[in-house]
Amino acid sequence: MKLRNINLNLLVIVDALLDEAHVGRAAGRLGLSQPAVSNALARARVLFGDPLLARAPPNGLRRTPRAEAMREPLRTALAQLAAIVAAGPPNLTDLRGAVRLVAFDVLAAALGAALTVELAKRAPGIDLIFHPWHVGDEVERLERGEVDLVVTVAPASRGLLRTEPLGIYPxxxxxxxxxxxxxxxxxxxxxxxxxxxxxxxxxxxxxxxxxxxxxxxxxxxxxxxxxxxxxxxxxxxxxxxxxxxxxxxxxxxxxxxxxxxxxxxxxxxPVSLHLVRHSRTDMDTAVMLVAELIRAVGPQLHDQEAS
Missing domain, CATH: 3.40.190.10 (Periplasmic binding protein-like II)
Known part of the structure:
Protein backbone atom coordinates (compact mmCIF):
# COMPACT_ATOMS: atom_id res chain seq x y z
CA MET A 1 0.00 0.00 0.00
CA LYS A 2 1.40 3.40 -1.05
CA LEU A 3 0.84 6.41 1.17
CA ARG A 4 -0.36 8.45 -1.79
CA ASN A 5 -3.42 6.17 -1.99
CA ILE A 6 -4.45 6.85 1.61
CA ASN A 7 -6.91 9.62 2.44
CA LEU A 8 -5.76 11.37 5.60
CA ASN A 9 -9.35 12.40 6.39
CA LEU A 10 -10.30 8.72 6.43
CA LEU A 11 -7.66 8.06 9.08
CA VAL A 12 -9.06 10.88 11.21
CA ILE A 13 -12.50 9.23 11.06
CA VAL A 14 -11.01 5.82 11.84
CA ASP A 15 -9.29 7.31 14.89
CA ALA A 16 -12.62 8.62 16.20
CA LEU A 17 -14.36 5.31 15.44
CA LEU A 18 -11.73 3.28 17.26
CA ASP A 19 -11.87 5.65 20.21
CA GLU A 20 -15.66 5.70 20.50
CA ALA A 21 -16.44 2.20 19.17
CA HIS A 22 -19.75 3.72 18.12
CA VAL A 23 -20.76 5.18 14.74
CA GLY A 24 -23.21 7.74 16.15
CA ARG A 25 -20.87 9.10 18.79
CA ALA A 26 -17.98 9.26 16.31
CA ALA A 27 -20.21 11.17 13.85
CA GLY A 28 -21.23 13.66 16.53
CA ARG A 29 -17.63 14.17 17.62
CA LEU A 30 -16.52 14.88 14.05
CA GLY A 31 -19.57 16.92 13.02
CA LEU A 32 -20.46 14.42 10.29
CA SER A 33 -23.60 12.50 9.44
CA GLN A 34 -23.91 8.88 10.53
CA PRO A 35 -24.19 7.66 6.90
CA ALA A 36 -20.91 9.46 6.08
CA VAL A 37 -19.12 7.82 9.01
CA SER A 38 -20.62 4.42 8.15
CA ASN A 39 -19.37 4.82 4.59
CA ALA A 40 -15.92 5.74 5.91
CA LEU A 41 -15.89 2.63 8.11
CA ALA A 42 -16.67 0.49 5.07
CA ARG A 43 -13.76 2.04 3.16
CA ALA A 44 -11.43 1.62 6.14
CA ARG A 45 -12.31 -2.08 6.36
CA VAL A 46 -11.20 -2.48 2.76
CA LEU A 47 -8.06 -0.44 3.34
CA PHE A 48 -6.94 -2.42 6.39
CA GLY A 49 -8.39 -5.78 5.36
CA ASP A 50 -10.10 -6.10 8.75
CA PRO A 51 -13.62 -5.39 10.15
CA LEU A 52 -12.06 -3.06 12.77
CA LEU A 53 -15.39 -2.84 14.61
CA ALA A 54 -17.49 -6.00 15.01
CA ARG A 55 -21.07 -6.40 16.24
CA ALA A 56 -21.42 -7.00 19.96
CA PRO A 57 -24.67 -7.71 21.85
CA PRO A 58 -27.02 -6.19 22.48
CA ASN A 59 -26.59 -3.28 19.98
CA GLY A 60 -22.99 -2.23 20.30
CA LEU A 61 -19.66 -2.60 18.55
CA ARG A 62 -16.33 -3.88 19.81
CA ARG A 63 -12.84 -3.31 18.47
CA THR A 64 -11.16 -6.23 16.73
CA PRO A 65 -7.65 -7.32 17.81
CA ARG A 66 -6.25 -5.48 14.75
CA ALA A 67 -8.11 -2.34 15.76
CA GLU A 68 -6.81 -2.55 19.32
CA ALA A 69 -3.24 -2.96 18.06
CA MET A 70 -3.39 0.05 15.73
CA ARG A 71 -5.37 2.37 18.01
CA GLU A 72 -2.45 4.01 19.88
CA PRO A 73 0.00 4.11 16.93
CA LEU A 74 -2.67 5.78 14.79
CA ARG A 75 -3.46 8.34 17.49
CA THR A 76 0.24 9.09 17.93
CA ALA A 77 0.83 9.46 14.20
CA LEU A 78 -2.08 11.86 13.76
CA ALA A 79 -0.91 13.89 16.75
CA GLN A 80 2.56 14.16 15.25
CA LEU A 81 1.15 15.27 11.90
CA ALA A 82 -0.98 17.88 13.66
CA ALA A 83 2.10 19.18 15.47
CA ILE A 84 4.03 19.45 12.19
CA VAL A 85 1.22 21.39 10.54
CA ALA A 86 0.72 23.66 13.56
CA ALA A 87 4.40 24.39 14.06
CA GLY A 88 5.61 27.77 12.83
CA PRO A 89 8.98 28.56 11.31
CA PRO A 90 11.83 27.31 13.51
CA ASN A 91 13.63 29.79 15.70
CA LEU A 92 16.96 30.32 13.93
CA THR A 93 18.79 30.76 17.23
CA ASP A 94 17.68 27.26 18.22
CA LEU A 95 19.01 25.57 15.06
CA ARG A 96 21.86 23.10 15.51
CA GLY A 97 23.78 21.31 12.81
CA ALA A 98 26.27 21.76 9.99
CA VAL A 99 26.07 22.84 6.36
CA ARG A 100 28.67 21.46 3.93
CA LEU A 101 29.86 23.66 1.06
CA VAL A 102 32.15 23.38 -1.95
CA ALA A 103 33.54 26.48 -3.67
CA PHE A 104 36.84 27.27 -5.33
CA ASP A 105 39.52 28.49 -2.96
CA VAL A 106 39.35 32.29 -3.25
CA LEU A 107 35.57 32.34 -3.09
CA ALA A 108 35.56 29.88 -0.18
CA ALA A 109 37.94 32.13 1.73
CA ALA A 110 35.94 35.27 1.06
CA LEU A 111 32.55 33.65 1.64
CA GLY A 112 33.75 31.84 4.74
CA ALA A 113 34.50 35.03 6.63
CA ALA A 114 31.31 36.81 5.58
CA LEU A 115 29.08 33.79 6.21
CA THR A 116 30.62 33.14 9.62
CA VAL A 117 29.87 36.71 10.69
CA GLU A 118 26.27 36.52 9.49
CA LEU A 119 25.61 33.09 10.98
CA ALA A 120 26.98 34.23 14.34
CA LYS A 121 24.26 36.89 14.34
CA ARG A 122 21.33 34.85 13.03
CA ALA A 123 21.98 31.16 13.70
CA PRO A 124 25.04 30.69 15.93
CA GLY A 125 24.37 26.95 16.28
CA ILE A 126 24.99 26.28 12.58
CA ASP A 127 28.52 25.20 11.64
CA LEU A 128 30.09 25.65 8.21
CA ILE A 129 32.15 22.83 6.73
CA PHE A 130 34.05 23.72 3.56
CA HIS A 131 34.96 20.60 1.59
CA PRO A 132 37.99 20.60 -0.73
CA TRP A 133 37.39 21.82 -4.25
CA HIS A 134 38.11 19.09 -6.78
CA VAL A 135 38.00 20.17 -10.38
CA GLY A 136 34.86 18.99 -12.15
CA ASP A 137 33.26 16.68 -9.58
CA GLU A 138 31.38 19.20 -7.43
CA VAL A 139 27.93 18.35 -8.75
CA GLU A 140 28.49 14.59 -8.50
CA ARG A 141 29.46 15.00 -4.84
CA LEU A 142 26.26 16.99 -4.30
CA GLU A 143 24.17 14.26 -5.90
CA ARG A 144 25.86 11.62 -3.72
CA GLY A 145 24.92 13.59 -0.61
CA GLU A 146 28.51 14.37 0.40
CA VAL A 147 27.87 18.13 0.42
CA ASP A 148 24.83 20.42 0.68
CA LEU A 149 25.74 23.44 -1.47
CA VAL A 150 28.05 23.93 -4.43
CA VAL A 151 29.26 27.10 -6.14
CA THR A 152 30.28 26.23 -9.68
CA VAL A 153 30.78 27.79 -13.11
CA ALA A 154 28.62 25.17 -14.81
CA PRO A 155 24.83 25.29 -14.25
CA ALA A 156 23.36 21.93 -13.28
CA SER A 157 19.68 21.46 -14.07
CA ARG A 158 19.40 17.71 -14.32
CA GLY A 159 17.30 15.52 -12.07
CA LEU A 160 16.55 16.90 -8.62
CA LEU A 161 19.12 19.69 -8.62
CA ARG A 162 18.24 23.31 -7.94
CA THR A 163 20.44 25.88 -9.72
CA GLU A 164 20.39 29.67 -9.50
CA PRO A 165 22.80 32.30 -10.89
CA LEU A 166 25.06 34.16 -8.46
CA GLY A 167 26.85 36.58 -10.75
CA ILE A 168 28.65 37.21 -14.02
CA TYR A 169 32.37 37.99 -13.88
CA PRO A 170 34.28 39.33 -16.90
CA PRO A 270 32.68 36.23 -19.04
CA VAL A 271 32.40 33.53 -16.37
CA SER A 272 29.07 32.86 -14.65
CA LEU A 273 28.83 31.48 -11.12
CA HIS A 274 25.92 29.34 -9.99
CA LEU A 275 24.71 28.10 -6.61
CA VAL A 276 23.54 24.50 -6.79
CA ARG A 277 21.77 22.39 -4.18
CA HIS A 278 19.70 19.20 -4.14
CA SER A 279 15.92 19.06 -3.73
CA ARG A 280 16.38 16.92 -0.62
CA THR A 281 17.29 20.14 1.21
CA ASP A 282 14.08 21.97 0.22
CA MET A 283 12.85 21.70 3.83
CA ASP A 284 16.25 21.97 5.50
CA THR A 285 16.15 25.32 7.27
CA ALA A 286 19.92 25.45 7.89
CA VAL A 287 20.83 24.80 4.24
CA MET A 288 18.24 27.24 2.98
CA LEU A 289 19.54 29.91 5.38
CA VAL A 290 23.14 29.50 4.21
CA ALA A 291 21.97 29.59 0.58
CA GLU A 292 20.11 32.82 1.35
CA LEU A 293 23.22 34.32 2.93
CA ILE A 294 25.38 33.32 -0.05
CA ARG A 295 22.93 35.10 -2.36
CA ALA A 296 23.13 38.19 -0.14
CA VAL A 297 26.90 38.14 0.43
CA GLY A 298 27.93 37.39 -3.17
CA PRO A 299 27.01 40.82 -4.61
CA GLN A 300 28.69 42.52 -1.66
CA LEU A 301 31.96 40.79 -2.52
CA HIS A 302 31.58 41.86 -6.13
CA ASP A 303 30.95 45.47 -5.05
CA GLN A 304 34.00 45.46 -2.78
CA GLU A 305 36.14 44.20 -5.64
CA ALA A 306 34.80 46.78 -8.07
CA SER A 307 35.49 49.61 -5.64
Missing part, protein backbone atom coordinates in the same frame (compact mmCIF):
# COMPACT_ATOMS: atom_id res chain seq x y z
CA UNK A 171 37.97 38.61 -17.30
CA UNK A 172 40.59 41.15 -16.26
CA UNK A 173 44.38 41.18 -16.41
CA UNK A 174 45.94 41.15 -12.93
CA UNK A 175 49.46 42.18 -11.89
CA UNK A 176 51.30 43.63 -8.93
CA UNK A 177 50.87 47.37 -8.48
CA UNK A 178 54.50 48.17 -9.34
CA UNK A 179 54.62 45.81 -12.31
CA UNK A 180 56.36 47.32 -15.40
CA UNK A 181 53.19 46.79 -17.45
CA UNK A 182 51.19 48.80 -14.91
CA UNK A 183 53.16 51.90 -15.87
CA UNK A 184 52.75 51.39 -19.62
CA UNK A 185 51.04 54.26 -21.42
CA UNK A 186 49.06 51.78 -23.46
CA UNK A 187 48.23 48.29 -22.23
CA UNK A 188 47.57 46.55 -25.52
CA UNK A 189 47.89 43.02 -26.86
CA UNK A 190 51.64 43.27 -27.45
CA UNK A 191 52.21 44.63 -23.94
CA UNK A 192 50.11 41.84 -22.46
CA UNK A 193 51.93 39.11 -24.34
CA UNK A 194 55.38 40.54 -23.61
CA UNK A 195 55.32 39.09 -20.09
CA UNK A 196 55.01 35.47 -18.85
CA UNK A 197 51.64 34.35 -17.55
CA UNK A 198 50.34 32.20 -14.69
CA UNK A 199 47.26 30.00 -15.07
CA UNK A 200 45.24 28.02 -12.56
CA UNK A 201 44.56 24.35 -13.18
CA UNK A 202 43.82 21.53 -10.80
CA UNK A 203 45.06 19.07 -13.42
CA UNK A 204 48.22 20.96 -14.41
CA UNK A 205 46.85 22.05 -17.81
CA UNK A 206 48.67 24.96 -19.44
CA UNK A 207 46.08 25.67 -22.13
CA UNK A 208 42.57 26.99 -21.68
CA UNK A 209 39.86 29.16 -23.22
CA UNK A 210 42.15 32.20 -23.28
CA UNK A 211 44.76 30.33 -25.33
CA UNK A 212 42.05 29.19 -27.73
CA UNK A 213 40.97 32.82 -28.19
CA UNK A 214 44.57 33.84 -28.87
CA UNK A 215 45.02 31.03 -31.39
CA UNK A 216 42.01 32.29 -33.34
CA UNK A 217 43.80 35.60 -33.93
CA UNK A 218 47.15 33.96 -34.62
CA UNK A 219 48.83 34.83 -31.32
CA UNK A 220 50.02 32.91 -28.30
CA UNK A 221 51.28 33.61 -24.81
CA UNK A 222 53.98 32.04 -22.67
CA UNK A 223 52.55 30.23 -19.67
CA UNK A 224 55.48 30.15 -17.28
CA UNK A 225 53.65 28.85 -14.21
CA UNK A 226 50.66 26.63 -13.51
CA UNK A 227 49.21 27.04 -10.00
CA UNK A 228 46.75 24.59 -8.42
CA UNK A 229 44.63 27.32 -6.79
CA UNK A 230 43.77 30.97 -7.29
CA UNK A 231 45.18 31.84 -3.85
CA UNK A 232 48.53 30.41 -4.93
CA UNK A 233 48.40 32.30 -8.22
CA UNK A 234 47.52 35.61 -6.54
CA UNK A 235 50.51 35.31 -4.23
CA UNK A 236 52.75 34.64 -7.23
CA UNK A 237 51.42 37.75 -8.94
CA UNK A 238 52.29 39.84 -5.88
CA UNK A 239 55.95 38.78 -5.92
CA UNK A 240 56.85 38.31 -9.62
CA UNK A 241 56.48 39.85 -13.07
CA UNK A 242 53.87 37.26 -13.99
CA UNK A 243 50.53 38.38 -15.44
CA UNK A 244 47.19 36.59 -15.16
CA UNK A 245 43.86 36.87 -16.94
CA UNK A 246 41.30 35.80 -14.32
CA UNK A 247 37.58 36.39 -13.76
CA UNK A 248 37.10 39.49 -11.64
CA UNK A 249 35.43 37.40 -8.94
CA UNK A 250 38.77 36.00 -7.75
CA UNK A 251 40.25 39.42 -7.01
CA UNK A 252 39.38 39.43 -3.31
CA UNK A 253 41.32 38.91 -0.12
CA UNK A 254 44.61 40.27 1.21
CA UNK A 255 46.67 39.35 -1.87
CA UNK A 256 44.21 41.11 -4.15
CA UNK A 257 44.76 44.36 -2.24
CA UNK A 258 48.35 44.36 -3.52
CA UNK A 259 47.30 43.93 -7.13
CA UNK A 260 46.00 46.16 -9.88
CA UNK A 261 44.11 45.27 -13.04
CA UNK A 262 43.78 46.25 -16.68
CA UNK A 263 41.16 45.37 -19.33
CA UNK A 264 41.93 42.22 -21.31
CA UNK A 265 43.02 43.34 -24.81
CA UNK A 266 41.00 40.59 -26.54
CA UNK A 267 37.33 39.60 -26.35
CA UNK A 268 36.64 36.82 -23.84
CA UNK A 269 33.35 35.31 -22.68
Missing amino acids: YTVMMRRDHPAAAAERFDLDCWLAFPHVVVSGHGDRQGSIDAALTRIGRQRRVATVAPTFLHALELLCETDLLAAFPTGVMVGSAAARLTSRPVPIALE
